[in-house]
Amino acid sequence: MTENPSTPPGLRIGHVRGVVLHKWQRTWEERYRNPLQIQEIADEAQLDGLRDGSLDMCFVRLPIARDGLHAIPLYEEQMVAWVDKEHLFAAADELTMADLADEETVLTELDATAIDRVLVGAVLVVPMSIARGASRRDLVFRPITDAEPSPVALAWRIDDENPLLDEFVGVVRGRSANSSRTQKERSTSGAKPVKARPQAKKPSRPRKVRRGH
Numbered sequence: 598m599t600e601n602p603s604t605p606p607g608l609r610i611g612h613v614r615g616v617v618l619h620k621w622q623r624t625w626e627e628r629y630r631n632p633l634q635i636q637e638i639a640d641e642a643q644l645d646g647l648r649d650g651s652l653d654m655c656f657v658r659l660p661i662a663r664d665g666l667h668a669i670p671l672y673e674e675q676m677v678a679w680v681d682k683e684h685l686f687a688a689a690d691e692l693t694m695a696d697l698a699d700e701e702t703v704l705t706e707l708d709a710t711a712i713d714r715v716l717v718g719a720v721l722v723v724p725m726s727i728a729r730g731a732s733r734r735d736l737v738f739r740p741i742t743d744a745e746p747s748p749v750a751l752a753w754r755i756d757d758e759n760p761l762l763d764e765f766v767g768v769v770r771g772r773s774a775n776s777s778r779t780q781k782e783r784s785t786s787g788a789k790p791v792k793a794r795p796q797a798k799k800p801s802r803p804r805k806v807r808r809g810h
Contacts, residue, residue: 605630608761611646611655613639614707615674615726616749618656620642624768631761640706654765658724659748666752671769673746674724677738681716687737697722712736717752 610617622633638646644661661668661723678697680686686696695702702719704711707727715721715736724747728738751769752806753762 600742602611603630606761607634608653608759608765609634609636609646609651610765611636611643611652612637613637613643613656613658613723613749615730616656616710617726621765621768624763628768628774629761629764644752644753646754653757653759654751654753654762657750657752658782659750661750661752663752667755668752669766669770670748670750670752674726675746676722676741676744677722677725677728678741679715679723679728679738681718682735682737684720684737686720686739689739691740691742694741697741 608631610618612635614637618635622635625633636652638652638655640658643655643657646665647655647666656671657668659668659670678686678692686692689696697720700720702714702717704714704721705723707721707723711719712720712733722741722744723738725738725740728736751766
């Protein structure tokens, strides 16, 4: 398929399961003509696309091997226990790591067989967004109150000098479209022009009328 020569270069963004980009993607599309190509990446391969150059940026779960990479932490996710709805844990409102200590099978990786094992009694510990996004009626999840959270970060290569990378970081961090830094960099990144909002006019003060004596 031949690319349209009039289409400006875009960014290839990867993300691990559970990370939702809708808000940032919408903001990007409002400000820039540069398209985003977004794809989900398996946790165990989250750095592969950055290393081999097939991705420009990736939303990853920390910790990672940071050699040659920038990584800015964004937020942390609570861990949950994902179990069959008939499991004893399904009757609890929340759990602790001590509750899991007596379980025969506790899984920490969502691989191809994990769900099948959960359906026969295993406990799967995952970030809440993964369990919530699956929406399976035969499974339930319960928060683990004292589990270490799962940090999510945005990573990209240190040697990549593409100016769009900093623009995307600005979107993720909530940088205003009218900030001085953003406006300066938009001129070289194919951004849509942003019209400055007209300043409200100050109401004129009524002139005092002197009365004759």
